[in-house]
Amino acid sequence: MIWHLIAAIFAGLGAAGIGMLLRLLSGKRLPRWIIPAFAGLGMLGYQIHYEYAWFDHKLQQLPATAHVVEVEQDAMFWRPWTYLHPMTTGFSVVDEQSMSVREEDGERRVEFLLYRFEKQLQDRVSHQTWLMNCASREVLPLEGEGREPRLDEMRRLGDQAPLYRAICREA
Known part of the structure; x- marks a missing residue:
């Protein structure tokens, strides 16, 4: 379970980096809140992926x-x-x-x-x-x-x- 927490944190950091890059590429016209919003969406996206992949992962172990x-x-x-x-x-x-x-x-x-x-x-x-x-x-x-x-x-x-x-x- 600790590995899923670490993975969610890194997914959030990676998505925050994408948000930061988009803000820099737009010449800082995008609002600053886009960075934490991307971080939250990245962590939520990882959690959703993990929950839906659980069944297939368990089937592969059988x-x-x-x-x-x-x-x-x-x-x-x-x-x-x-x-x-x-x-x-x-x-x-x-x-x-x-x-x-x-x-x-x-x-x-x-x-x-x-x-x-x-x-x-x-x-x-x-x-x-x-x-x-x-x-x-x-x-x-x-x-x-x-x-x-x-x-x-x-x-x-x-x-x-x-x-x-x-x-x-x-x-």
């Missing part, structure tokens, strides 16, 4: 076997530009290497890890073990080391759900 199954985008009133182009604030990923397939009673059941990435002040990553019955499209979380199923949280997915397609069609 292994090739990871599949994004859900992307959450949001608009925030303190970031008015997000109403024009919503910002990615979180996403869920399934890794093929974490899947274990079992055939029981003629039905395929897949146990997998679902990773959740959230963009906050400091990025947050959480994971949960899940079990999916591919025949009935039912999915439920497994809890603890013993992987006890939590039946009260079982839900049924649609056949076009990205999570179902990633688990059952590619497993």
Whole structure:
């Protein structure tokens, strides 16, 4: 996080230098306030670029076997530009290497890890073990080391759900 602060400061200094150069080239006809205005715009521009590049940066860090199954985008009133182009604030990923397939009673059941990435002040990553019955499209979380199923949280997915397609069609 300290590196982003340093980068924002240098972006502001660079933009202030551009403002100063424009003022000098205009024969000092431009007002003096253009220099701090350019500095502020440079820092704001860096911050906007960083926020929108977060999702692509995280995707590049994932292994090739990871599949994004859900992307959450949001608009925030303190970031008015997000109403024009919503910002990615979180996403869920399934890794093929974490899947274990079992055939029981003629039905395929897949146990997998679902990773959740959230963009906050400091990025947050959480994971949960899940079990999916591919025949009935039912999915439920497994809890603890013993992987006890939590039946009260079982839900049924649609056949076009990205999570179902990633688990059952590619497993």
